[in-house]
Amino acid sequence: MNEKIRICINDVNRSFTVGEDEGYVLPSETLLQTLRNRLGLTGTKQGCDQGACGNCTVIMDGNAIASCMVLTADCDDRSVTTIEGLEDPVTGELNPLQKAFVDNSAFQCGFCTPGIIMSAKALLDNNPCPTDDEVMESLSGNYCRCISHYQVVEAIHAVIEKGGVNYAGLSIHWQACKPR
Ligand code: FES
Ligand code: FES
Numbered sequence: 603m604n605e606k607i608r609i610c611i612n613d614v615n616r617s618f619t620v621g622e623d624e625g626y627v628l629p630s631e632t633l634l635q636t637l638r639n640r641l642g643l644t645g646t647k648q649g650c651d652q653g654a655c656g657n658c659t660v661i662m663d664g665n666a667i668a669s670c671m672v673l674t675a676d677c678d679d680r681s682v683t684t685i686e687g688l689e690d691p692v693t694g695e696l697n698p699l700q701k702a703f704v705d706n707s708a709f710q711c712g713f714c715t716p717g718i719i720m721s722a723k724a725l726l727d728n729n730p731c732p733t734d735d736e737v738m739e740s741l742s743g744n745y746c747r748c749i750s751h752y753q754v755v756e757a758i759h760a761v762i763e764k765g766g767v768n769y770a771g772l773s774i775h776w777q778a779c780k781p782r
Contacts, residue, residue: 605620607620609677610680627674633673634651634670659744662682666724666725697723703719706754714748721744722737722740737759
């Protein structure tokens with residue numbers, strides 16, 4: 603039997619029908635496949651497709667998750683943010699976290715970067731003043747074959763010191779952060 607589901611993706615409500623008919627979301631379709639193949643949100647990368655590399659990380663209801671390990675059919679009423687959802691929807695300006703990655707050269711090929719940024723965003727949203735250990739732990743599921751890890755940590759600390767990851771400034775956060 604066909605089932606209607608609704609997922610809020612990057613602040614846009616999307617409706618899907620789960621079923622076997624042509625054009626429907628198969629019960630076996632992953633969220634990663636839906637994002638990339640149906641919605642054209644190809645900023646979320648497919649690496650291992652087995653939950654091991656973190657390339658496909660998105661934020662679901664505030665938590666970083668591997669979208670290759672989640673079935674779209676199980677995402678009814680969920681809220682999902684992808685890398686495309688971080689830029690300012692009006693001006694197109696990059697999120698401060700994205701800018702910090704550019705400013706700190708925190709990538710080389712860039713394939714892992716969307717996943718790493720989403721993991722970092724989820725961390726800072728939940729814990730605005732993380733320790734180095736907490737930063738490292740939050741990124742432990744994200745592999746970078748170009749070994750950009752040191753610059754990634756520097757980029758994240760640059761954001762923390764500047765005041766957070768949202769455009770509203772969030773000065774309350776950095777004022778509470780202790781210097782490293
Ligand atoms: S592609 Fe999902 S964890 Fe590797
Ligand atoms: S920058 Fe190339 S895999 Fe991370």
